[in-house]
Amino acid sequence: MTSPSCAYTTEQLELYLHRIGYADTTQLHDVQQSVRETPLETLTALQRRHLIAIPWGNSALHYSQHRSISVHPAALFEKMVVRRLDGYCMETTNLFYLVLRSLGYDVYPTAGRVSYAVAGGNQTPGEEQYMGLGHMVLIVSIDGEKYVVDVGFGNFGPTSPLPLKDGAAAVCMAPAEMRLVRDTPIEFVDRTQKLWIYQIRHNPESSWIPQYSFSEIECLPQDFAMINFSTSHQPSSWFVQAFVCVKLIADETGVKPVGIYILSGKEVKMRLNGETTVIQTLENEGDRVQALAKWFDLHFQDHEVEGIRGLWSEIK
Template sequence: MLAPPHTFTSDQLELYLQRIQYAEDATANGTSRLACLQKSIEQDPLSALTQLQQKHIATIPWGNSALHYSQHKTISIHPTAIFEKLVVRRLDGYCMENTNLIYIVLRTLGYQVYPTGGRVSCAVATVNPANEGYLSLGHMILIVTIADHKYMVDVGFGSNGPTRPLLLQENASAILMAPSEMRLIKASLAEFVDKSQKVWVYQARHNPESAWVPHYSFSEVEFLPQDFGMMNFATSNQRSSWFTQALVCTRVILDETDAEPVGLYIMAGKEVKKRVGGHTEVVATVETESDRVQALGKWFGMHFHEHEVEGVRGLPSQIK
C-alpha cells in the first residue's frame, strides 16, 4: 500500500507562517496567522498564493550551505528534514528543499497542486546568453490550478527566479523586480530530435529594452518523490555540479510595505551584493571564513554551529 502524501499539522503551518513573517500583526489581535491565511484563501486564493510566495522568498534564503558548512555534505529532501532545516533552524535551501516545503504547505492548505521537473538553461548556468543548451533535469517547479487556470510557482531558483505565480500562458509578461520582467513561452529545445514537442520556457530580462534570456524549461507532467530523490542525489553529489564547488546564497528584498519584491541580496565568492532597481552595490566583502559566517548571519539571518563551519575545510569553496 502506498503511503499517504505528506502534510503538515496546524502547529507546523503556524510555525511556517511565523518563519515567513506572514500576518505579523495577527497575534497582537489575538488571531492566529493560520486563521488569517485561511480567510485570505477563501476570499482570493490567487492573491493569498502570491503573498505566500513573496513572503517565502523574502525570508527563507535560496542557497547550498549544507554542502559546505556541514560535516555530512548531504541534502535530504524528506519533508521532516526540510521543515527542521528551513523553518526550525532557519537556514537556506535549494529548489528541492524550498519548493518542496511550500508544496507541502499548499497541499495541506487545500490547493490543487503538483510538482514537475525542469532543466536549467546553459545560458544562465554558463553565463553565456548564446548557449542554447540545457542541463539535465535538476529543478523543481509547482503547477497550481485555481479556477481552472494553471499557474507556475517557484520559490527555489535564486537570482531572477519568479516572484509571483505565472499563468501558463504564452508571452504574458509580468514584473519580476522593476525594471526586470519575466514571462513564459512554449518552445522546442535545441537538443530535441522531435521538434514538434514543445515545453514551457521561463524567461527573464533586465529591462524592457534588453533581450529575453531563457532560465529553465519544464513540462506539465507530474513528477513523483522518487524522481526528485534521483535529481537531488545528482545535484548534490556530482563533482561536475557547481553546487558542490561554490557556496552561494540569495534572498529577496521586499518594499517598505512588505508587498512587492524590489531587490535581492546575493552572496557569491567574497562579496555580498545588494541589487535594487537595476543597480548593484557591494555591501560586504569577506576575507575569512569568520567574515563569511558573520555576513550570512547579518544579511541572510543564517547561523551555524562551529562544527558545521569547520566542515568547509579542504573544500574548493573554502576561503583561504
C-alpha cells in the first residue's frame, strides 16, 4: 500500500498527465481504469509520453544559483511538472516512480552502475567495467511478471518496459535495439553473483554494447539521497563538469519515440532512423539558451542563466 509520503494527490496526478500530454484526451479516472484493466499497455504509454515530454538533463547544476539537486517529491514535482524543466535519472525516474505508485502500480526502485562502455571504454559484453552506483531504475510487477522501467538514462535508454528475462530484446528506437542479459561483472570476486545488464545495439548487424547493470534489491529514498549527493557534488562527477540535455522526438501520433535531440558541448544534434546530424552550432551562452528553448522547450529565468558564469561548462 502506498504511504501518504510516497503518493501524489489527485490534483497533482492530473497536472502530471497534462504535463506529459496524456490528459489532453484522457482523464485521470480513465487512466486509473486502464491501469487496472490493461496495466502493461498503460505503463508503456505513460513511459513513452514521459520520455517525450520531460527532457533528461542536469541544468540545475549549471543554470541555477544554488547548483544543487533535490530528490524530495515536492521539489521534483515543482521542477519538472510546474516549471516544466529537465531532470537527470534520480529526478525524472523518481518522479515517475511516485506517479506509478500513486496510480496503483506494484513498483519499487533499485540502483544501477553505468558501464564505462558508455564513455568509450571496453564495449565487449562480459569484459566491461562499471562506475559506482549512480543510476536509478524501476522494477514493476504485473500479473506475476517483473519488468524494468527506466525514464532516466538519456541517450539509448529503454523506451518501453522490458521483462526481466535473460535475452529479452525489443526495439529501442529503430533501428537500435535493446535487451537484458544476466551475467556476472568481471570485477566481482564472487562469481556466483549475477546482475541484470541492459545492452543496446545500433542496428541488427552491430554488436551489443553494455550500458548499465542492476540487481533486483529494493533501494530506499535515503539510499538515493546519498547517491544523488555524490553524483551532484563530487568534483570528479561528469554531471558537475559538463552540461547536457536530451529530448526524445515523437512520431506524428505524438506517442512513439522515433528520434532524439542531444545538446552537448557546443552542438545540438538530431538522430533519426539511426542517422545523426548537427542541426545547430553554439557560439555563446545566448545561443545555448535559445537552443534550449527551441529544441527542448526549456525556459530559464535570468538569474538561473547567470548561474553558469565562471563554470567550466560555460560557453565562452
